[in-house]
Amino acid sequence: MMQTTATHIPFHKPFCAPNAEKYISTALQSGKWAGNGPYAQKCRQRLAELFHGASVFLTPSCTAALEMAACVLGIQPGDEVIIPAFTFVSSASGFALFGARPVFVDVDPRTLNLDPKHLEAAITPRTRAIVPVHYAGVACDMEAIMGIAAKHGIEVVEDNAHGLFGSLGGRSLGSFGSLSTLSFHETKNVSCGEGGALILNRPEWVEKAEIAQEKGTNRSRFLMGLTDKYTWVAPGSSYLLSDLNAAILWANLEQMDRVQRHRLELWDRYQSGLQEWCREHGVEQPHLPQGAQHPAHLYFLLLPDLEKRQQLMMYLRSHNVQAAYHYQPLHISPMGLHYGGGDADCPGAVAAAQRLIRLPLYAELSFAEQDRVLDLIRGWSWE
Ligand SMILES: Cc1ncc(COP(=O)(O)O)c(C=O)c1O
Numbered sequence: 374m375m376q377t378t379a380t381h382i383p384f385h386k387p388f389c390a391p392n393a394e395k396y397i398s399t400a401l402q403s404g405k406w407a408g409n410g411p412y413a414q415k416c417r418q419r420l421a422e423l424f425h426g427a428s429v430f431l432t433p434s435c436t437a438a439l440e441m442a443a444c445v446l447g448i449q450p451g452d453e454v455i456i457p458a459f460t461f462v463s464s465a466s467g468f469a470l471f472g473a474r475p476v477f478v479d480v481d482p483r484t485l486n487l488d489p490k491h492l493e494a495a496i497t498p499r500t501r502a503i504v505p506v507h508y509a510g511v512a513c514d515m516e517a518i519m520g521i522a523a524k525h526g527i528e529v530v531e532d533n534a535h536g537l538f539g540s541l542g543g544r545s546l547g548s549f550g551s552l553s554t555l556s557f558h559e560t561k562n563v564s565c566g567e568g569g570a571l572i573l574n575r576p577e578w579v580e581k582a583e584i585a586q587e588k589g590t591n592r593s594r595f596l597m598g599l600t601d602k603y604t605w606v607a608p609g610s611s612y613l614l615s616d617l618n619a620a621i622l623w624a625n626l627e628q629m630d631r632v633q634r635h636r637l638e639l640w641d642r643y644q645s646g647l648q649e650w651c652r653e654h655g656v657e658q659p660h661l662p663q664g665a666q667h668p669a670h671l672y673f674l675l676l677p678d679l680e681k682r683q684q685l686m687m688y689l690r691s692h693n694v695q696a697a698y699h700y701q702p703l704h705i706s707p708m709g710l711h712y713g714g715g716d717a718d719c720p721g722a723v724a725a726a727q728r729l730i731r732l733p734l735y736a737e738l739s740f741a742e743q744d745r746v747l748d749l750i751r752g753w754s755w756e
Pocket of ligand 1: 434461464557569
């Protein structure tokens with residue numbers, strides 16, 4: 374394939390807000406580097422506003438937040454947790470670490486989100502939680518999922534790694550379940566390198582969450598002057614984000630409106646710019662269910678099959694544009710099989726893994742660079 378000398382367009386570039394260096398320096402000088410420091414408090418407050426007053430706990434990653442959720446729910450060996458088969462490992466591993474068996478269900482082939490029509494068949498007396506993932510920040514069918522969960526008395530933990538600023542019917546994603554999690558990994562809309570958050574929508578569980586976050590101790594109550602010493606009182610681990618990371622997170626949160634505006638424009642330009650090409654070639658574009666507002670976290674296409682997807686990726690790469698596929702089906706991963714995933718029938722997840730391609734989308738991608746990607750795709754000789 375012919376190589377070009379056009380400048381490289383990466384799949385992703387982390388956004389560094391103008392104030393990031395200043396705030397890191399302030400944090401360094403403050404001597405308060407540990408968790409729940411001054412920058413963490415600013416971030417927690419801003420996020421609480423976005424989540425209708427929920428309690429927010431900053432964690433070292435979304436993975437850690439999912440583990441913390443499992444800890445707060447008291448997940449134990451023998452419990453089962455229902456997970457979509459098309460997701461990142463952590464949606465399952467965060468619960469498996471506490472002894473739960475992940476039970477995989479298939480995704481809706483249009484949204485790639487957990488399909489509620491498979492839920493009831495996966496529920497057993499051991500089911501403790503359902504973990505819907507809002508893929509690309511596009512809402513799952515929360516009305517159906519919450520209804521089934523309530524009927525069976527099962528908790529819902531939304532893995533909202535992609536969905537900060539996404540909503541359904543005007544309500545923020547992450548505010549439906551008892552618990553939800555966010556990621557601030559460098560690939561996310563708001564980032565601090567590695568980071569995450571647990572959003573707690575059940576005020577009566579705040580103390581449990583504080584204990585889980587502080588290594589299983591009642592240190593938070595001690596810091597509030599509610600006890601004269603602190604000790605080990607329940608299961609927990611170290612689920613705190615250093616204030617040096619929180620300083621970067623705060624700088625990026627300050628810029629979130631500007632960044633979101635640009636990302637949404639980029640997303641719309643991909644959607645309109647590729648509409649005709651997709652129609653002509655049988656390529657599917659993202660589907661938005663009624664009432665769902667996406668946060669422009671990622672833009673993907675579903676090619677007709679694996680071969681075409683690979684060809685398009687190679688072609689873009691030969692022109693210095695980096696595109697990416699995404700998750701491998703979790704139920705047939707080595708660990709998925711270990712947990713009995715081989716019995717799950719998830720053709721939607723398998724097809725998504727083979728057909729999906731993600732295009733470059735990041736805060737500093739210019740329209741001119743995006744036009745190059747669009748022109749390349751539209752000019753691709755399909756044979
Ligand atoms: C759906 C989902 N959940 C969880 C994670 C884990 O996030 P983190 O890297 O912050 O642990 C990811 C990673 O991108 C993800 O896509």
